[in-house]
Amino acid sequence: MKRFVFVALALVLVFGLVFSGCGGSSVKMSPEEFYKGKTIRFIIPYGTGGGYDTWGRMIAPYIAKHTGAANAIPENISEGAGRVGQNMVYNDKNADGLMVALTGADEMAMSILLGNTEGMEFDWLKFAWLGRVTYEDAVLLANAKSPFTTIEGLVNAKTTIKAGGHEKLAAQLAGACLTASALNLNVKAILGYAGSKETTLALQRGEVDIATMSGASAVKLVGDEVKAVFIVGETRMPALPNVPTIFEAAKAANIPVTDEGAKFIKLWYTTRVLMRELFAPANTPADRVEFLRDAVEKMMNDPDFKAEVNKAKYETQYLRGDAAQKMAKETMDSLKSVNMAEFKKVLLEKYYK
Amino acid sequence: MLEGIYDGFLLLMNANTIMFIIVGVIAGLIIGIIPGLGGVIGLVLMLPFVYKMDPATGLIFLLAFHAVTCTGGSITAILLDVPGTLSNAATLIDGFPMSQKGEGDRAIGAALTSSMLGGIFGGVVLAVLIPLIRPIVLLFGSPEIFMMMLFGISFIAVLGRGSQIKGLISGSMGILLAFFGYATIAGVPRYSFGTLSLYDGFELIPIVLGLFALPEVLDLVTTGGTFAKVPPPAVKGKRFSLTAGTIQGIGDVFRHWMLFLRSSVIGTIIGIIPGVGGETAVYVAYGQAKQASKCKDEFGKGCIEGVIAPESANNAKEGGSLMPTLGFGIPGSTGMAILLGAFFIMGLEPGPLFLREHIDIVWSLVYTLIGANILGALICIVFAKQLSKVSFVRGHILAPLILICCLIGAYAPTNSIMDLMWMFVFGVIGYAMRRYNYNRPALVLGFVLGPEVERYLHLSLKAYGPLFFLKPIALILLILFIVVLAYNPIKQAWNRRRMTKGGLGYER
């Protein structure tokens, strides 16, 4: 029996040495030398098959390519609606630059604004911000057979307008609620669809009348069954050049927009441009952070990457890490001029009867 | 539409693609057979391979892989009482008792044949309905889905295996367990005790592995014995020849051809409805098989019909679930969600435009579905004799291997160590349930369907108000279900009346 225990312990030691590579040293070397041949963990704090997952799996090989690493392996950690993955990245004890995450800072901003910080074990501004890959404008879609395909139709509605979505803070319902607040609409928000795909089906079926969808998925939906009414934001979408913004549409139809509603939409927009950010753990050494930022920039300009993005019919909206971080901080400062209690009420309570 | 038929066939007719279909099928069978590694995880693991391939080949490979996982999984369900994939969870109800009685090869023969024919059925239906995909999927809204799920959940009472009250206890437990975690209808996590681990609630795979696999492993460790409680039949003949039992099993499917057809139809329809997963299809099929059977008391003890029904349904559903996936880009099942991701990565976009522009790819997928099912079943049947030997392998060799598969299988879906802990917790619960004769499949059924019934009821009420069940299709479904569920009790009561009236006249 003792012999076996000895053998077992010996095996543990052998394996430990073999598989851990005897630990890392902290000899100072340049980022290029450091990354050469290494493996980067590419964390996606969401489930497989979603937008972040698709983007992440597209991006990972290019991160490897432009840092000189041997590979970047995507890892989905979807527990806790993303928080577990985000916490893990933030608190990474190694913080050696071999961990990168693709996550949404827009959702973090909204959670902080609304006071839903349960489970957040990080200060979002202290992540190493490596760059924004893209963000998506939100467009209000309506079922083509409903009377709500124009702004006049919405305002003159004789029945309750049904809006559908997955979560209160996701674009589908948030955009609808903000629109309702800006134009004084009688909207009933229906929460509980299993995701944007199911909401889409409900919209096409006529089970709900409106939903706000973002970016690429919205563009693909516009057609015979679903019409785009307006962009819930301040600028038009390049992919839908003929669709006016809510403000332009209101002006053209002589419909008043409430002051507070307009402010809310602007605030929402400033959080939405924080989507799809690449992060590294908080204490990553500064030179490696810069190196990673350069790598991200090279990736965004890489013709192969651009070709893949085009193939998937996506668009990029690159912003360098430090600029993104700065923008995030400004968003937080700008909230001082907004009536937070009312903002919260509009998004979370008012239209959920 | 018709041009695609020939072009799609051409897409398949090159050595490269055929090779990938064969590799995909073999890989799918292996992953299906290994408990814990079926369905979605398998597809995710295959994704990295697919990036390097060209779109049509990659999709064909993935579909070939996916179509046969539940074919392979039936073997594990029958021989080891552990579902190889979640869609095989109903097969073990009668499949395992059969293998205990030494009829394992007959069960496998029937399961494989049902799987193959069911898959072909689903593929053919898909082919025929391609022009009608969009209108059909649009017919099923929240009220209709609610009705389907209500029907599915009522089968908790029908699933057999044990006393009524205990079955209901198991089912209610399953439903309650599913309520832990994020409640989509309100946007709050329920009963998570503030932990992030329970924020999303319990994961199905660790539960299934814990409930079914761990008690079996405990048995193996305790006794070191084999799964089969009867000695291996002395089989003569060549190593790959079919046993008499297997041939009987194959014949059983043809003898019960009406059952097979009904189950395949159920599987296909449930596959078409996005949102109702494959796990539901097998229970509904099993339930209706029992209702309609002339020997319903045999169910749960090793009745061949209880194997044919779920296995036909779980392969047929793949053809059905391709319909919303291809026609709308909306996944008909979790496996399809991954497949959809693969579509996007390859720059393809399922939807009405896709049905017009890439009709050849659509048809090639139809052929792949049918071909993979045939190939998968044939490979398994040839190896059936070898595979059934698993249940005669020494326990002390099998136990650590199965345990390792469970460990990986519980970890893989979410990369979470906590899920391993839950698997062990459910292992203890599963052992107790087995020991005290509580119906474990009922718990799984309740877990899968419970929160979905709540969700679709909520959506139906919010979107259409309390009279939602009066919508035409929902109403038809409701009437149908009442008829089917009430049929047996009413028939029994009627027979009793006839007996006493007819004056056999003895008193009780």
Place this chain on the structure above:
Amino acid sequence: MKGRIGFLIFLLIFPAIVYFHLPKYSFEVNLWPTVMGTVLLVLVVAQIFKEPRLKSEEQCISIDTGKAMEQRTFRQLIVPALWIIVTFPMVYILGFTVTIFLYSFLYIRLHKQSWIASIVIPAVTTGVVYFIFIMTLKFRLYEGLLFRFM
């Protein structure tokens, strides 16, 4: 019979959790869990009353196999159960790859199977897992606390 009643009492934890959380959530969120929790409560209580009246021979026939079950005592089960449960701390501390090799080796050896089996099977299993997951699919398996600190 003690075990049966004990299990039923364990099941009461679930309705208890539901009731305990009643004040915390809105009516809609509480509704169906409360309904199901109450259903479960009623059923469990009914079964608790039914238990003493059940024939003990019937209880020994497994509903899964149709045959008599082994009646195992706690003492008989404790060591095998530990053999299974030990894998959890092993994976947590040593990670998957090491655990797979070490555990299958120790298990097969200590259950008196041949030396050949106890080397070949762990080696093949670890090799297959390593090849499929780590080399080919580059799927990261948990590495264990021990190796995080090395």
